Amino acid sequence: GENVEQHPSTLSVQEGDSAVIKCTYSDSASNYFPWYKQELGKRPQLIIDIRSNVGEKKDQRIAVTLNKTAKHFSLHITETQPEDSAVYFCAATPYNTDKLIFGTGTRLQVFP
């Protein structure tokens, strides 16, 4: 079955710097890759997603890139702000199932 690995587990950056979180997946047929943000004490919420027919997608300060050959995808946050501090989860949907497989999460801290 699909396995999603996420790195790093924790990441600390200075406000204004960029942050990058990387995930790898095992099932080459996976076709959908969302990212969820979970602020402390709150529920996870979708922030951006990408499908397997696209290599990159951007939404303001957030971008996701997908390398299907290497089976990895990354979340890029530019000009980080303290409100970006949260746990970020990547996920993948294998082609032959409907189920999202989540990574283990990255705790991002942005220091002012």
Add this chain to the structure above:
Amino acid sequence: GAGVSQSPSNKVTEKGKDVELRCDPISGHTALYWYRQSLGQGLEFLIYFQGNSAPDKSGLPSDRFSAERTGGSVSTLTIQRTQQEDSAVYLCASQMAGGTYEQYFGPGTRLTVT
């Protein structure tokens, strides 16, 4: 519109007791998931309902855990003979259909087993 709701928001129970956690998904969403999140940890998949298909129970940690979804809407997660290691936040999520649609999470139920 109304989002996913869960009840109760907090539940404290004694070891050995049974508990029922409820999830009300967004109306019209055919897919429903249950996850468990221990303090500071990731999202542990428990069970997945999709329409009228047989549920995917592959994530249930033991036979003390069960879930049902009545009428394709409300779902109940039942934990029998609770243990201290069951203490966690139980999150429910619903999805318009399976796969490539956004999952909308509920606020969770914080379960504490004493």
